[in-house]
Amino acid sequence: MKFDAIVLGAGIVGVCVADHLQQNGLSVALVDRKAPGMETSFGNAGLIQREGVYPYAFPRAFADVLRYAGNQALDVRYHADAMRELAPFLWRYWRNSHPARHAEIARSYATLIEHCVSEHRELAAQAGVSDLIRASGWMKVFRTNAKFDRERSVAERWRREYDVDFEALDSARLKQLEPDLDDSLAGGLRFTAAESVSDPGALVAGYARHFSKIGGRLFLGDAATLREGWSVETQEGRIESQRVVLALGPWSGPIAARLGYPMPLGIKRGYHMHYEAQSPARLNHPVLDVENGYLLAPMARGIRLTTGAELARCDAPKTPAQLDAVEPIARGLFPLGSRLDAEPWMGRRPCTPDMLPIIGPARRREGMWFAFGHAHHGLTLGPVTGRLLAQMMLGKETIVDPNPFRAERF
Structure with missing residues (x-):
């Protein structure tokens, strides 16, 4: 089973990445060991934080x-x-929280936050879950x-x-x-x-249904089976693609490290x-x-x-x-x-210790892309991250400058 892209992780970020890639004409496989929205995306406070600059x-x-x-x-x-184990991360986090540095970070972060409500509204309308x-x-x-x-x-x-x-x-x-x-x-x-959401898990599930409705494929599988090429083992067999997106939230780190990208x-x-x-x-x-x-x-x-x-x-x-x-x-x-x-x-x-998500290509691994590290704002930034990464992967003009979110900053 071959696809144009494999997205690993069916939380809010992974679902939105998969949805935007599928909307742009790619055949996309979305892989997780659980149903969409059943991990971190299930249990947040349900806020879409337009004020969270x-x-x-x-x-x-x-x-x-x-x-x-x-x-x-x-x-x-x-x-x-x-x-x-956490001390190196906390030290870097503390240093980046200096008021001057924090203000600099906010100037980049705010470019994503600016679009959080409008991107959710658009995707929710397409998915028929605006009532949430x-x-x-x-x-x-x-x-x-x-x-x-x-x-x-x-x-x-x-x-x-x-x-x-x-x-x-x-x-x-x-x-x-x-x-x-x-x-x-x-x-x-x-x-x-x-804005706020009355059921974050149901919202992610609704976005995932839309992904399936427009031709995307959902698979149960383990990202730990990822092999360069790229291939992943699922309950329906091995799937393959020339592109893979790591959108595994807190589980992205070990997979990225194994492939030469140790992330803090x-x-x-x-x-x-x-x-x-x-x-x-x-x-x-x-x-x-x-x-x-x-x-x-x-x-x-x-x-x-x-x-x-x-x-x-x-x-x-x-x-x-x-x-x-x-x-x-x-x-x-x-x-x-x-x-x-x-x-x-x-x-x-x-x-991440600089409070910015990691969005963009892994330049030393052809075909590998990152979309994780959103901390407290995963729900807030899921749809805009999906649009941004799809635009980057397809060589289109991007909704915001992606440079501040590049993996190479670490």
Whole structure:
């Protein structure tokens, strides 16, 4: 079975790459060991972050570093036995998070973010799943005026630099928009140009159905069987192509390293749990509790509580201590009912030390291409990454300058 391109990884990024290649007339095979959207893409907060022009940086204030070192913070935890392995990545991440360097990174990152909403809307309309995307924006809420004022100043800078639209909410306006949140909140920020998804897994599955409808082929297989040529073993037999795309998220690193591209990829794990809302309470927006580092999002299954970051080896056993720590606080923010999942879900965010994804060719391996390392913004950037990589692979004019995302920067 021969194809014009093989895409390895059926998360949001891989599905969107495959979809755009197929739309451009290539015969495409999409390979994963699970059904589309069942790994990291399944369990995120469901945000399409048009405001996310500055990727999430490593805290540099001494007080913050000291707080995280104690490993009791609500928003970041770590496995002590993984720190030696992760130290080189964290050191480079910390250096790239210097304000001047972070601002430089944002100038490249914002070129992708600019297209995130429009690209999702277009692909969702083609796939017939526009009903899964909500245009209501999302919120950060604050428990203290001091934190509210600092974050509002940051949002105002984003608006000046990148035309990021937001609404500052005093306590009365916040109560009007979210009447069932804790009355003691100081205020909030509502990012009005952002959108959210009621079921991220279903959205990816919908994009994958569209890929199949326009002639693409889905295969169950293991990317570890990839051999130069390029070929991959699947449940239906060996498939071959002159082009292969690594879009395996956190599992891209080992495959790339085996083929001569050792990437400094770090993993931030995260957890979620769904809850009933106590009747008649209703949550209208995804809401981030800034001081406590968790997010509540209204989803098709219920209210999803998502945690911050856990620094650990990719396949280490689950340790959902953050979820257990923030659940009582979340119950005070919004009237959550019973847990709806048998156990916490865990996902893995693939992160680069300069916070930019890796998108483009592997120039020392003819026919190999990369599309991974999107960290917290995989869902946000999936469709625009798919369009950009398809344009690069076909020699077309690109939607943005791809140079900042080249693999050779490492």
